[in-house]
Amino acid sequence: MKEGYSEDRIITAGTYTAVWLALLVLLSATIAVSKLRLLAQFSAVGSLAIASVKAGLVLAFFMHLKYERPFLKGLLALAVSALTLLIGLTFVDVGYR
Amino acid sequence: MLKAEMGRIDHEGKKMGIWFFLFTEILFFGGMFLLYAIFRYRYADDFHRGAAGEDLFLGTVNTVILLTSSYTMALSLAAVRAGKRLLSSRLQAATILMGLAFLAIKYLEWSGKIARGLYPDSPVLLKLAKGEILFYGLYYVMTGIHGLHVFIGCVVIAFMLFSTRVGRINKENYSRLENTALYWHFVDVVWIYLYPLFYLLT
Numbered sequence: 001m002k003e004g005y006s007e008d009r010i011i012t013a014g015t016y017t018a019v020w021l022a023l024l025v026l027l028s029a030t031i032a033v034s035k036l037r038l039l040a041q042f043s044a045v046g047s048l049a050i051a052s053v054k055a056g057l058v059l060a061f062f063m064h065l066k067y068e069r070p071f072l073k074g075l076l077a078l079a080v081s082a083l084t085l086l087i088g089l090t091f092v093d094v095g096y097r
Numbered sequence: 098m099l100k101a102e103m104g105r106i107d108h109e110g111k112k113m114g115i116w117f118f119l120f121t122e123i124l125f126f127g128g129m130f131l132l133y134a135i136f137r138y139r140y141a142d143d144f145h146r147g148a149a150g151e152d153l154f155l156g157t158v159n160t161v162i163l164l165t166s167s168y169t170m171a172l173s174l175a176a177v178r179a180g181k182r183l184l185s186s187r188l189q190a191a192t193i194l195m196g197l198a199f200l201a202i203k204y205l206e207w208s209g210k211i212a213r214g215l216y217p218d219s220p221v222l223l224k225l226a227k228g229e230i231l232f233y234g235l236y237y238v239m240t241g242i243h244g245l246h247v248f249i250g251c252v253v254i255a256f257m258l259f260s261t262r263v264g265r266i267n268k269e270n271y272s273r274l275e276n277t278a279l280y281w282h283f284v285d286v287v288w289i290y291l292y293p294l295f296y297l298l299t
Contacts, residue, residue, distance in 0.1 A: 062168075063278075076120070094135055
């Protein structure tokens with residue numbers, strides 16, 4: 001078997017439970033950030049940053065990405081970069097019109 | 098020896114297939130996120146007014162349900178790989194029930210809005226500001242297509258549940274369940290972004 005990659009790797013239930021609890025804590029944090037208006041002008045950025053941490057946890061552990069080969073991680077990075085570029089360039093267009 | 102070698106299941110190759118599908122899904126939902134970003138930038142005040150009409154409580158309950166369903170789905174795959182098929186099928190059943198609960202709450206949310214006359218092209222909606230019309234349009238399209246993904250996920254998991262019960266999904270052959278789980282987690286990730294965009298914008 002290939003060393004260290006997902007084929008022979010079973011994440012333990014304890015890890016999944018820890019990830020699930022972390023997701024619920026982050027959910028509470030994101031409500032707090034938006035409702036308490038701690039950082040009024042940053043609330044959108046803050047919410048999206050917390051959402052990205054949550055998405056990262058789901059990807060890394062629930063979707064086993066942490067244990068996948070670099071090739072697959074690279075492909076995902078490519079897809080996400082394409083979307084970021086698309087949104088970024090559209091904003092440059094709309095913002096300076 | 099040779100026979101065993103030939104019969105080896107290519108989990109890696111099968112997994113790559115679902116990942117390629119998920120990449121297309123990223124760009125599919127990405128187009129809608131792009132529209133949301135542009136219109137929110139243009140009509141910031143209207144979007145804030147629109148979001149104020151969302152039910153934060155129901156949205157949060159649905160987020161908890163979907164995050165938990167992802168957790169049970171991940172556990173069901175680990176259970177099958179550990180040879181515990183009965184436990185796995187129970188966890189899959191729990192995942193389906195949570196998916197259906199999510200859709201039921203979505204139904205309550207939508208019917209609440211429709212009762213107030215807020216649905217695409219409704220006379221009430223068309224009297225609102227342009228940005229609010231766009232906000233509700235995006236709300237229905239994005240949560241609707243996401244909800245459709247949840248529904249399809251429930252149907253696919255039901256097939257997996259059957260396959261696990263009869264033993265077609267087992268310790269050695271679990272790729273279909275793994276791919277279904279990857280799809281389900283992806284739908285969860287999409288919701289993780291939809292939630293702050295529609296419910297936390299105040």
